[in-house]
Amino acid sequence: MKPIRLMSGFLTVGFWTLASRVLGFVREIMLLALIGPGPVMDAFVAAFRLPNMFRRFFAEGAFNAAFVPMFSAKLEGDEGAATFGRDALSLLALATLMLTGLAMIFMPALVWATAGGFDAERFDLTVEFGRIVFPYIFFMSLSALFSGVLNATGRFAAAAAAPVLLNVLVIAAMALAWFTGGAIITWLIWTIPLAGVAQLALTWGAASRAGFGLGLSLPKWTPDMAKMVRTAVPAALATGVMQINLVVGQLVASRFDSAVSWLFAADRLYQLPLGVVGIAVGIVLLPDLARRLKAEDYTGARDAYSRAAEFSMALTIPSAVALMVIPLPLVSVLFERGQTGADDVASIAVAVAIYGLGLPAFVLQKVLQPQYFARGDTKRPFHYALVAMVINAALAIGLAPVIGWIAPAIATTVAGWVMLGLLFWGVRDLGEVTTLDTRYRQRLPRIVLAAAVMGVALWMASVALSPALGAAHVRYGALVVLMVIGILSYFGMAHITGALRLSDIRRAARR
Structure with a gap:
């Protein structure tokens, strides 16, 4: 077996993720300055969260957990990887096309379920924006499958660079709207599905150059597809628990003016280290573990797991400390301008500090989940995710009457640590591969x-x-x-x- 060089993969994915997150900062700075916390931004955040929530399930959840290990194993054993990839692509295209159609029809119900506290103005705006941006999920999900193909073959650059396109196009659209005097929100929402097309084109082209230019065909329900779906359904919830928690938080926050915008801005700030470190490690570690376990290279698997945890903590713990110690200077310099004032900054900074406390837990989840997914075990993370979701919902809803809009941030952080504790508890019976080595403990x-x-x-x-x-x-x-x-x-x-x-x-x- 030709091993994937883990650190090289971490740095490649981390570099492009960092570029995406930095450009994302520019995007949010422009959004807060040109539109600012209020009804329009609340509506945009709620609308854009809908395809993003499903994207996390289909892209970073189900397909990283179900498709990548199966595709990697077929590559290793020369067992028809291209046929499996084509069947998965066709099934995913049908599923996301149906989902998009249903969402367009029932958009008011989706908005009510995720932002039921909005007044009539914000509700109507969210429905309008949601119908424009939701098709992004179709293009992004197919792009995620091609990204999985590239990651399984050790080609991380194109897949990691794809999210950069969204931020580049959105920034360009808002800048053009501002320069020409156009409606900034209109340019913004119509650019999002266009960015999905660009991301799909990039990853599809890269996969074609790698020898996997998969094409669409009539979906086939094969034993492999049945196995993948059985694995993917619980994995989607297990890896998307953070998104569900955020939606629950949004539902609670929608009852408070501007709270959805404040929590969104805080979320973007702590997502920088989470994306650069946690998601990068998870993307690279999963196919590597799957290959090593199939080859019974248990020593190499344990070393890969330990180095991933060490790399994650070396960058995450100082990031978490910084978010907790200096949230106000960070938020003030980054966001206080234009339509975003000092009161908005103070509120965002409080949420940033609370999210920072949970950052190590969020990142370590990305390190631990591949231990389950590489073995095809998605049921236990699914059960753990259910427990974490119940705790999150209970705290967010229960604390809101007492402490107000900040309750969702506290609930998300507590639920993150609970989820991590359950994942650690569950790996005890998976053998020495899941035991962190002496170097890490020192x-x-x-x-x-x-x-x-x-x-x-x-x-x-x-x-x-x-x-x-x-x-x-x-x-x-x-x-x-x-x-x-x-x-x-x-x-x-x-x-x-x-x-x-x-x-x-x-x-x-x-x-």
């Missing part, structure tokens, strides 16, 4: 120590730089200085304690 406390030192340095620096962070003409430079202080203090302490070695980073970068 380095984790050192990573925590380095992140704590960084947190103290960031807090002291933010106090010293507070006048500059509040001054319009120098606040960007002050934030850069703050970030540099955080980076130097963390990596310096990590090197001193042995949490991270510069030689390891250099070797990984060369690979």
Whole structure:
């Protein structure tokens, strides 16, 4: 077996995900500045969340969990991978086409189920926007299948670069609308399905060059398709639990003015490290584990799992500390302009700090879930996800009358840690492959120590730089200085304690 070089894959996916998230920041900065928290942005967020919710199920959930291990195994055994891929593509196209048609018809019901607290103005706007943006799910789901093909063959770049197209096109559309005096929201919503077409074209072309230019045919219900669907249905919920929790939170937040916009902005900020680290690790680790387990390379599988966890925590823990220690400077510099004022910034910063507390749990879920999915086990993560969803809903709904709009953020964070605890509990009987090695156990406390030192340095620096962070003409430079202080203090302490070695980073970068 030719092993996938894990660190190289992490860095490739992480680089493109970072590019996508940075451009996503630019997108949200423009959205908050040009439209701002209020009825129009609330409606857009609720409408755009509908295809995104299903995208997480079909793309990052079901197909990463069900399609990729089966396709990888067929590649390894030369067992008709192309035929299996074509059948899966045809079945997925039919399913998402039917879903899109039903959503267009029953859009008011979907909006009521996910944002039932909206007043008449926001509700009608959400229905209108939803019917325009929902077809994005059809193109994006097919793109996800081709991304799975590319990931299974060790070609990560094109699949990871596809999401960049959405942000590039949306930013260009809003800029053109602003420059020409057009309706920004109109340009924005019509660009989203167009971006789906562009993403599908990119991944389909890359898969064709890799020798898997799959074409559509009449869907066939084969034993492989039946097995894939049986695996995919529980996996969709297990990996999409965060999206469901966000929708539950949105349903609660829709009863408070601008709360949907505030939580959306906070979600985008903590999604940066989650996307760069957690999703990148999950994408690369799953096919690698599937190949190693099929070849009975249990030592290599354990090493891959341990390195993935170590890499994740080395980047996630300091990110979480930064989000909890300096949320206000981050949110103020990034979002406070135009239609977004100081009160909006303060509310977003509170949510950012709460989400930051849950960030390590969200990322480690991405590391642990491949241990189940690589073995074709999606039922137990499904059961764990049900428990986490019940806890999330109970806390979000129960706390809202007491503490208001912030209840969904607290509920999401608590549910994330519960889900992680259940996943850790469940891997105990999967053998030594799921036992983190000595190197990880030695380095984790050192990573925590380095992140704590960084947190103290960031807090002291933010106090010293507070006048500059509040001054319009120098606040960007002050934030850069703050970030540099955080980076130097963390990596310096990590090197001193042995949490991270510069030689390891250099070797990984060369690979």
